[in-house]
Amino acid sequence: MKAFFEKIPAIEETTFLARRIVIPYFDAPLHYHPEYELTLIIKGNGKRFVGDSIENFEVGDLVLLGSNLPHFWRSDKSFYENEEPISEAIVIQFSTDFVKNILEKLPECRSIVTMLNLSKAGIKFSETFKPLFAKIIEEKETKRLIALIDLLENLSQTIDYQLLASEHFNIKPDDAENERMRKILEFTLDNFQNEISIHAIAEIAHLTVPSFCRYFKSRTRKTYVDYLNEIRLSHARKLLINSELGISQVGLECGFRNLSHFHRIFKNQVGVTPLAYRRSF
Incomplete structure (x- = not known):
């Protein structure tokens, strides 16, 4: 929309x-x-x-x-x-x-x-x-x-x-591109707990994969994979604080199918391991 x-x-x-x-x-x-x-x-x-x-x-x-x-x-x-x-x-x-x-x-x-x-x-x-x-x-x-x-x-x-918005954000409210970006965001929010391929999200945006990668990075100054991981890690931090799920289950709930990958991405972005983050709260 x-x-x-x-x-x-x-x-x-x-x-x-x-x-x-x-x-x-x-x-x-x-x-x-x-x-x-x-x-x-x-x-x-x-x-x-x-x-x-x-x-x-x-x-x-x-x-x-x-x-x-x-x-x-x-x-x-x-x-x-x-x-x-x-x-x-x-x-x-x-x-x-x-x-x-x-x-x-x-x-x-x-x-x-x-x-x-x-x-x-x-x-x-x-x-x-x-x-x-x-x-x-x-x-x-x-x-x-x-x-x-x-x-x-x-x-x-x-x-x-x-x-909040990046310094490069400059979408005019009546810009037709709002519709495309909205579809991308809505699909990501609804499906980040599942596997999302670049091919699938490019189809949502009605772009080829190379065009989508250029389009998304030009508007957000980050790759779609980095953006998707940010949303997943945001949800992971919430689960680590507010739930009693095991660390591996938290990773699965947030869309990470590989536990070591979840640990590596989490530590790179947050600065500590998921377990250390939970203990700090």
């Missing part, structure tokens, strides 16, 4: 929109919108896609998205098996007019504007600032706006953050 444009009507009537979302699971399709967005995960876990970045998300995951940056959150398959699944997030969206007409004209907000300029790649923060999010939900009118600026100021002062 192609990334679709999401219209947020409430933004036209107020400076920003803040809401607490409670749903069975996160399954929104790939989308984008002109508004900046802050998302704090209160309950739930799964995979987060921002630009060309795919990572696990869990409780406390806090991300700032720039204008028109394609994104979506998707709950893990295991989450769908719960009898009464509950996913919850606080989402704040504010307009580019608010940034241009107010924040950019206030010298006191320089650090906030600098942060918002970085958010075109998406920013993940280590601290959740949950009390400030709660205050925005609870306050009304002017106090609510002041609470938002207070939150943005606190975020702009932290040094513990991570940019």
